[in-house]
Amino acid sequence: MRREPLDRLIVPAGEAGVLVSVLVGGGLLYASGGGSARDTLVSQMLVNAIMVLGLQVYIGNTGILSFGHMGFAAIAGYAVAVLAIDPAFKQLFIPEAPFGLTGANLHPALATAVAVMLLLAVAFLLGLGLTRSGTRAGAVAPTMITLALLFLVHEAARNFTELTAGDRSGLSFGPGNSLEGRGWIYAALAASVLAARLFRETRTGRLAQAAREDELSARAVGIDPARPQMVALLLSVVLITLGASLRVQLLGSMTPNFFFFDYTLLTLAMLVVGGRKSVTGALIGVVIITAGSELTRYLAGDAVSVPGLDWLLRDGLSDVFLGGAMLGFMIVRPDGLLRDRELGDWLRRRLRSGEEAPEPVTILAKPRRPSTLSATGLTVRFGGFLAVHEASVEVRTGEIVGLIGPNGAGKTTLLNAITGVVPVTSGNVSLGGRDLTRRPAHLIARAGVARTFQNFRLFPALSVREHVEVVSLVAERHRDGRSLPDARALLVAAGLWEARDRVAEEIDTGAARKLELARAAALAPDFLLLDEPTTGMSEAESAAMIEHVRKTAASVGAGVLVIDHDLHFITNVCDRIFVLDQGRVIAHGTPEEVQADPQVRAAYLGADGYG
């Protein structure tokens, strides 16, 4: 039985249905308790929920903090207002709007559709800049660009009065032109929850999440964060546009301050309190913050007076609550109440529990075509420091080649240069005659070079299983024509099957190193580059790891270049060894040849050998 559709489509869709029902049902129940004020509050909450889901899709999946989404919202709000407000009303505010927009008279739904198109174009252009400026989670440059957008749109809205009527009056819908009924809100909310929830499960969403967790290792397994981040941005802007359209219709007007700093704070607080990485969490945050704001506003108002608490219950309390909630959660529980858990996770776990372990991988059906990875005359210079100096190394498929040398010899830098992590100053890297010099890291990975890191780098919040599955997604697209290893079988072979649903930050060092290797192997690489796979392991663990490396390499048919300090490892396993000292290759050959080399004994082993 195929698990995928149930796991990644049906359960999440059901979850979305439950979430929408609870939110709308609970809201209606509360609203039925009395008055139009409650009705308005509930409608606003549901519209805010759409906006927060828009933020969740981008911020939650990419880890990049955007202050500028309300800038998108402002553009959308104006687009809808200008297109949909009755021309008779527009005559009052913007009689001389450019392009004859004063006369525009579209149905709000049509105006929203136009706004979506407009915003997709804006977001696409901005997205090109954002992904260029930085793709790492928490990167500063994209955050600043979005902040600049927020201020730019605000300034433009205040100054471009022919179109926006500026600060003073704003644009007002007439009495007859406001949101008729709440059906549109429910429909938009349902669509948004479903879209945000399913996006988490799509290939694109999962690639974005991997890059969010660790950009560098995502690139090292062939993920280019720019594309999934762009898609996330576009989807998030569609939801933001929907929400903004409904919000201006609900409020019946549009001014520059509707989507500015205060609303940014409100929606960001909603997003992070419940858990930005989770759709359920984002919605819980909406409810908590709405309830909290209402409560504080009520307490601070004139309606109640609590003796002895007058000093606290004043105007501004609800803003202290918002800022305080954000601050408190950042300090105590930065990933929010739910972290990245969703409503249906228990159900998914139950569905998975019956799953049987597949046979561990033995040998691939189709052996890999023989190939060679070579670095020729490679030089890496950091300022005045020559980390690697005209080094040449070569690995053939089926071979295990060691790279040794004293500390600071440039081994890791050489490996980083081959994999595109540090820039090559001069020299060449090629794979089977194909030039890879100065290609971006993800393209080198897709060409068939996978690696591990000295201080292993996993995707901390992703499950063990997800590590290999997400790489399989990359392999399916970019390593086509080769026989791909079964991701689950790799886990079994690594002894990680039992731990498959645990998150990576919970597993121990030994397991983490094996997982990193399994993740690299899942790419079906022609070459595996391993940076000290046995560091920090006991002798017995080391021996097991050595055996495991050998088996894994054989099972995917890859050549191996391995850096290690463990001479036992190197001499027992390697077919050939390169010795690096002060950035230069000073010797290479079989382990016996290298051990006999007087230069090596002098530089690396000490003049008197093993001493």
Added chain:
Amino acid sequence: MTQLVQNLVDGLGQGSIFALLALGLTLIFGVMHLLNFAHGELITVSSYAAYALSTLGVGWEVIALAVIVTSVLAAVVIEFLAFRWVRGASEFTMLLTSFGVHFVVAAVFVMYVSPRPLNISKPGWIFDTVRIGGIALEVVDLATIAVTVATLGGTGWLLRKTLFGIALRAAAEDFDAARIMGVRSNRVIRGAFALSGVLAGVAGIFWLMRTGTAAPTAGLTPLLFGVIAAIVGGLGSLGGAVLGGLALGLAQVFFRAWLPADLAGLTEGLIFVLIALLFIVRPQGFVTVRRAERV
């Protein structure tokens, strides 16, 4: 020519304020990888101290001192209440923490003082000019530049010659290595916040003199320019921060002087466009700091 010199001095005067703020921001970024969006709150808090004293009719020499003291205290208190708890957290967490501090501080002033801006009486000589060779220069610009030069000189001495300063620079360069070498992280971080408080205080004096306003978000505009200057300067480079600040001040003044009148209202907007373009073209800033991550 006259106009050019006047603009130059004007720009350097504005830019000095941004430079001081950028230097404080970059110091904090160096020791804890935090881009401190709450740095402007030091000016916000100080603005109310200045307001309180100015209603008492106290002169600006006292107000100036009070502004610096308040700013340092605010910096240390904010570090103690908020930032020390998120040390070593992800950049995302720290960014939002500082964002949260910004809003809480603003809201507290809304609650207990007023949501409306309040007037601080400007010093009597604020509009005075001196003529040097036929060029009229504003006293406030010259004062800002002179005090900034002195402050930067003092900061430079502190960072280069004192044990604390050397520890701070070491920590800014490589925090973990500095800690292993015996630099005490608590002290260095608290010291960095205090120093950034001094710098923000000096910047605050001249900012408040010019604007004459105390408000819950008084620090937002100077903060934004400080952040931009710090990032232009490479975020982590002390010299770069100062250069970034001066460049930004000059850009702003010349922009305003040369922009056609009907576009003048969009000066700020166009600056934001430039900022966005800057981050897209050169996200690492113009003074490149080698912050090699070990992988």
